[in-house]
Amino acid sequence: MSALQTVKFYQTGTFTVGNRLLAPEERSVQANMQRTNSLNSGHRACQGCGEALGARYAIDAAMNATNRQLIAANATGCLEVFSTPYPETSWQIPWIHSLFGNTAAVATGIAAAIKVKKQKGQGQDVCVVAQGGDGGTTDIGFGCLSGMFERNDDVLYICYDNGGYMNTGVQRSSATPSAARTATTMPLGPEPGNPFGQGKFVPAIAMAHEIPYVATATVADLRDLENKVTKAMSLRGARYIHILVPCPLGWGTASHDTIRMARLAKETGIFPVFEAEHGELKSALAIRRPLPVEEYLRPQKRFAHLFGKNPAVETIARIQAQADKNIRRYGLLSKEAA
Amino acid sequence: MQKPFAITLNPGSSLANHTGSWRTARPVYLDRLPPCNNQCPAGEDIQGWLFHAESGNYEAAWRHLTRDNPFAAIMGRVCYHTCESACNRGKIDEAVGINSVERFLGDEAIKRGWKFAAPEKESGKKVLIVGAGPSGMSAAYHLRKLGHTVTVMDAGPYMGGMMRFGIPKYRLPREVLDAEMQRIADMGVTVRLNSKVDNILEQMKSGSFDAAFLAVGAHIGKRAMIPSGDAAKIVDAISVLRSMEGEDKPMLGRRVVVYGGGNTAIDVARSVKRMGAEPIIVYRRTRDKAPAHDFEIEEALQEGVMVKWLSTIKQAGDHQITIEKMALDDKGFPQPTGEFETLEADSVVLALGQDVDLGLLNGVPGLEVTKDGVVKVGTDLMTGHAGIFAGGDMVPAERNVTVAVGHGKKAARNIDAWLRGETYAPPPKHEVAQFEKLNPWYYADAPKTVRPMLDIIRRQSTFEEVQGGLDESNALFEARRCLSCGNCFECDNCYGVCPDNAVIKLGPGKRFQFNYDYCKGCGMCVAECPCGAIKMEAEEI
Ligand SMILES: Cc1cc2nc3c(=O)[nH]c(=O)nc-3n(C[C@H](O)[C@H](O)[C@H](O)COP(=O)(O)OP(=O)(O)OC[C@H]3O[C@@H](n4cnc5c(N)ncnc54)[C@H](O)[C@@H]3O)c2cc1C
Ligand SMILES: Cc1ncc(C[n+]2csc(CCOP(=O)(O)OP(=O)(O)O)c2C)c(N)n1
Ligand code: SF4
Ligand code: SF4
Ligand code: SF4
Ligand SMILES: [Mg+2]
Numbered sequence: 112m113s114a115l116q117t118v119k120f121y122q123t124g125t126f127t128v129g130n131r132l133l134a135p136e137e138r139s140v141q142a143n144m145q146r147t148n149s150l151n152s153g154h155r156a157c158q159g160c161g162e163a164l165g166a167r168y169a170i171d172a173a174m175n176a177t178n179r180q181l182i183a184a185n186a187t188g189c190l191e192v193f194s195t196p197y198p199e200t201s202w203q204i205p206w207i208h209s210l211f212g213n214t215a216a217v218a219t220g221i222a223a224a225i226k227v228k229k230q231k232g233q234g235q236d237v238c239v240v241a242q243g244g245d246g247g248t249t250d251i252g253f254g255c256l257s258g259m260f261e262r263n264d265d266v267l268y269i270c271y272d273n274g275g276y277m278n279t280g281v282q283r284s285s286a287t288p289s290a291a292r293t294a295t296t297m298p299l300g301p302e303p304g305n306p307f308g309q310g311k312f313v314p315a316i317a318m319a320h321e322i323p324y325v326a327t328a329t330v331a332d333l334r335d336l337e338n339k340v341t342k343a344m345s346l347r348g349a350r351y352i353h354i355l356v357p358c359p360l361g362w363g364t365a366s367h368d369t370i371r372m373a374r375l376a377k378e379t380g381i382f383p384v385f386e387a388e389h390g391e392l393k394s395a396l397a398i399r400r401p402l403p404v405e406e407y408l409r410p411q412k413r414f415a416h417l418f419g420k421n422p423a424v425e426t427i428a429r430i431q432a433q434a435d436k437n438i439r440r441y442g443l444l445s446k447e448a449a
Numbered sequence: 450m451q452k453p454f455a456i457t458l459n460p461g462s463s464l465a466n467h468t469g470s471w472r473t474a475r476p477v478y479l480d481r482l483p484p485c486n487n488q489c490p491a492g493e494d495i496q497g498w499l500f501h502a503e504s505g506n507y508e509a510a511w512r513h514l515t516r517d518n519p520f521a522a523i524m525g526r527v528c529y530h531t532c533e534s535a536c537n538r539g540k541i542d543e544a545v546g547i548n549s550v551e552r553f554l555g556d557e558a559i560k561r562g563w564k565f566a567a568p569e570k571e572s573g574k575k576v577l578i579v580g581a582g583p584s585g586m587s588a589a590y591h592l593r594k595l596g597h598t599v600t601v602m603d604a605g606p607y608m609g610g611m612m613r614f615g616i617p618k619y620r621l622p623r624e625v626l627d628a629e630m631q632r633i634a635d636m637g638v639t640v641r642l643n644s645k646v647d648n649i650l651e652q653m654k655s656g657s658f659d660a661a662f663l664a665v666g667a668h669i670g671k672r673a674m675i676p677s678g679d680a681a682k683i684v685d686a687i688s689v690l691r692s693m694e695g696e697d698k699p700m701l702g703r704r705v706v707v708y709g710g711g712n713t714a715i716d717v718a719r720s721v722k723r724m725g726a727e728p729i730i731v732y733r734r735t736r737d738k739a740p741a742h743d744f745e746i747e748e749a750l751q752e753g754v755m756v757k758w759l760s761t762i763k764q765a766g767d768h769q770i771t772i773e774k775m776a777l778d779d780k781g782f783p784q785p786t787g788e789f790e791t792l793e794a795d796s797v798v799l800a801l802g803q804d805v806d807l808g809l810l811n812g813v814p815g816l817e818v819t820k821d822g823v824v825k826v827g828t829d830l831m832t833g834h835a836g837i838f839a840g841g842d843m844v845p846a847e848r849n850v851t852v853a854v855g856h857g858k859k860a861a862r863n864i865d866a867w868l869r870g871e872t873y874a875p876p877p878k879h880e881v882a883q884f885e886k887l888n889p890w891y892y893a894d895a896p897k898t899v900r901p902m903l904d905i906i907r908r909q910s911t912f913e914e915v916q917g918g919l920d921e922s923n924a925l926f927e928a929r930r931c932l933s934c935g936n937c938f939e940c941d942n943c944y945g946v947c948p949d950n951a952v953i954k955l956g957p958g959k960r961f962q963f964n965y966d967y968c969k970g971c972g973m974c975v976a977e978c979p980c981g982a983i984k985m986e987a988e989e990i
Contacts, residue, residue: 122503122933122938123940124893126891127942132504138941142945151950156948159969167948201463
């Protein structure tokens with residue numbers, strides 16, 4: 112159960128976006144009629160795009176937390192392409208498009224410029240966010256990102272993880288889950304889909320840098336996501352939030368199932384939702400209704416080859432083992448993880 | 450402006466890009482019929498009044514509830530609450546305690562002295578109601594609200610009908626009954642007690658009534674042929690219960706045999722137990738076949754009432770009776786076994802059901818009676834005689850207070866239309882909000898609140914109310930367990946989850962609107978609406 116669900120009972124508590132029974136100050140940023148809508152209507156994301164949703168959730172919360180004093184640098188990828196095809200933009204915040212691989216460095220530069228201007232007595236305190244997809248973060252942008260961490264630059268980096276290079280036609284990234292079909296990991300041969308590699312879970316790598324704040328979140332737990340962004344904005348130095356954003360196109364799911372898929376990822380233990388400070392795990396969002404990974408895999412066409420006439424029992428068991436490991440490592444079933 | 454190659458828009462906001470054109474299906478808001486409402490025999494808008502109770506606005510809740518049923522405190526005690534069996538929350542953990550919240554609201558209304566307003570306009574039409582039971586008084590309430598001049602005549606000395614002379618005090622305290630009856634009279638309804646109607650047509654003529662609603666109930670105890678000696682004391686259940694109300698308590702002796710397996714048998718047995726006697730129920734079939742509700746049998750057993758299942762009375766004599774053991778055949782009917790037993794019995798109380806006294810209807814042209822001795826009515830509750838309507842226990846229907854109250858409302862609406870020379874057309878029913886339409890993820894875990902019960906010693910020796918009520922915080926908790934099936938409760942989910950900002954929030958109490966200029970028709974708002982208040986409709990392309 113969410114940490115915000117207090118003893119008092121409010122029907123849907125903090126599970127829903129709003130709740131007329133809660134005091135106004137206890138309501139979410141998204142429930143507010145005056146929310147920024149940082150990523151406005153008219154963008155060209157697919158129907159039911161999790162990345163568009165996650166970006167609005169996160170940036171609206173950041174805008175709210177910083178009194179709208181925010182600049183964002185954005186790596187190449189769906190989020191940039193669907194929001195800002197020249198000459199129009201959906202962004203209602205100062206926003207700059209970097210290259211595919213250098214957005215962390217661009218954000219560092221902006222933060223440095225703000226710092227210098229402040230030292231010179233010009234300008235005010237403006238916070239900096241860098242954002243990109245999993246490809247731009249865990250692959251090509253990884254060097255810049257690690258540098259930003261290591262120098263403890265005053266930037267919040269947000270990775271929107273949809274498990275692949277979706278913008279260019281669903282190629283594999285180092286965040287693509289094992290066994291998933293992508294354009295470059297076809298379901299052929301003895302180990303169909305994305306091979307089981309060593310894995311590369313960037314939140315854990317970020318923790319290894321012992322930066323002030325690392326968190327994961329999904330679009331299925333809005334209040335948790337907003338709280339993490341708000342908390343991150345209250346800190347200085349390098350911060351990292353990794354948000355799972357299902358992609359109907361790349362995952363082969365129905366457009367109305369985006370939030371459901373994120374919820375299933377969390378409830379099965381496939382995607383651990385937690386936060387860490389200075390390299391130490393601080394809390395995890397407990398699984399509320401435990402489910403086997405099959406429930407998560409089955410609705411996705413990118414895993415269709417695991418089912419059908421001869422289900423790939425062994426592969427499914429290996430994926431279950433990954434989830435079980437998450438559950439153990441992050442304490443996802445413990446009562447304290449609340 | 451001359452635009453570069455492949456550029457169609459001026460520099461600026463993406464709002465110029467109307468993504469609504471991508472849509473093949475559109476979300477639309479709707480109100481579905483909650484299963485509880487659908488089930489309620491009195492047609493209450495349960496979800497609607499719980500919505501007000503959820504925010505602690507109890508008066509608004511009570512006023513909303515009493516739009517359909519003026520007797521919240523009575524309902525909260527004697528209604529068999531079939532709504533709760535239909536409640537969708539039952540599929541998550543346990544049904545919402547609708548009945549306990551209803552009682553809380555009814556008790557609040559009595560405590561705070563909330564009243565019904567008299568109608569703003571008088572219609573000038575006069576309606577006679579025969580019978581001040583739940584059906585008659587419900588009709589009086591609704592007809593009075595519609596501005597008619599209403600006179601209720603009852604043969605008995607108090608209002609309430611079978612709720613006073615049948616249902617025992619320990620289930621329905623008389624202060625509660627009186628308060629809710631008097632509140633109807635206070636709307637300007639004339640109630641004439643101790644006034645039996647012997648001939649309905651004459652009564653209507655002499656009082657120049659434009660229409661009548663009959664709700665005389667079913668009060669004649671059915672007899673059974675039991676061979677008995679002169680010394681045997683055999684009485685019927687309704688007269689026993691009726692005499693409980695007066696000063697002279699019935700003289701039944703120590704060992705009282707109650708014959709029958711319905712709610713009346715249980716109530717008699719539990720009442721005589723409280724007077725210090727030792728009741729024993731004799732019933733010809735098994736417990737699961739008995740018409741009494743299982744919870745009532747359970748409560749009677751807890752209080753020490755004895756039961757002989759599968760038994761019939763063969764003979765009644767002086768301070769003893771003979772019973773015969775029965776066995777169920779393949780079809781589940783009891784058959785005699787030839788095995789006999791003698792029981793000590795100072796009296797035998799027959800609780801075998803009731804018939805309707807149709808005396809007042811003699812010679813009414815067009816009136817039809819079924820072979821079960823109840824009055825035939827149309828779907829508008831009008832009898833075969835124009836202008837005379839009937840409801841409650843005297844017409845073919847389930848016999849309980851809630852059905853009777855529902856008939857009162859329905860009759861009032863039909864009488865009102867009939868008086869204007871029209872026919873009443875009920876508003877079309879919305880589709881039912883089935884559980885499959887909900888997204889239960891969003892509801893917080895919350896087990897049902899249990900109502901307190903009186904301790905067993907006092908249940909065996911006094912007529913104090915057995916089941917207690919909820920206090921304010923309990924009632925609020927229980928109301929908030931409601932899922933608001935099929936009706937928006939302003940959770941803001943649709944407003945939040947739309948990736949395209951295509952939901953416009955109109956503000957508290959005003960709900961939401963879609964912005965079809967940008968809605969791409971992904972259906973996420975539909976999937977994530979907890980209560981099923983949005984649906985997708987195919988777009989005409
Ligand atoms: C022991 C017992 C327990 C019950 N318990 C429950 C319960 O827990 N829950 C529940 O829902 N139902 C219960 N019932 C059933 C319920 O009481 C009846 O279904 C309900 O009262 C019927 O309402 P009514 O208005 O049709 O008639 P009644 O309540 O019977 O009222 C009819 C009224 O008409 C008057 N009357 C009759 N003839 C004339 C006349 N000619 N002129 C003037 N007045 C006349 C009578 O005096 C009476 O006041 C119980 C019934 C019994 C017998
Ligand atoms: C240096 C460089 N290489 C390749 C590309 C092409 N490219 C644009 S977006 C993209 C994939 C983006 O994937 P990800 O970062 O995961 O974002 P998503 O589109 O999935 O949101 C690629 C390969 C590029 N723009 N620059
Ligand atoms: S949850 Fe509420 S609206 Fe739904 S059936 Fe139960 S009481 Fe009615
Ligand atoms: S979530 Fe938004 S885009 Fe999707 S159907 Fe609903 S209103 Fe339309
Ligand atoms: S999602 Fe919430 S706010 Fe939207 S229609 Fe459903 S109940 Fe109402
Ligand atoms: Mg990606």
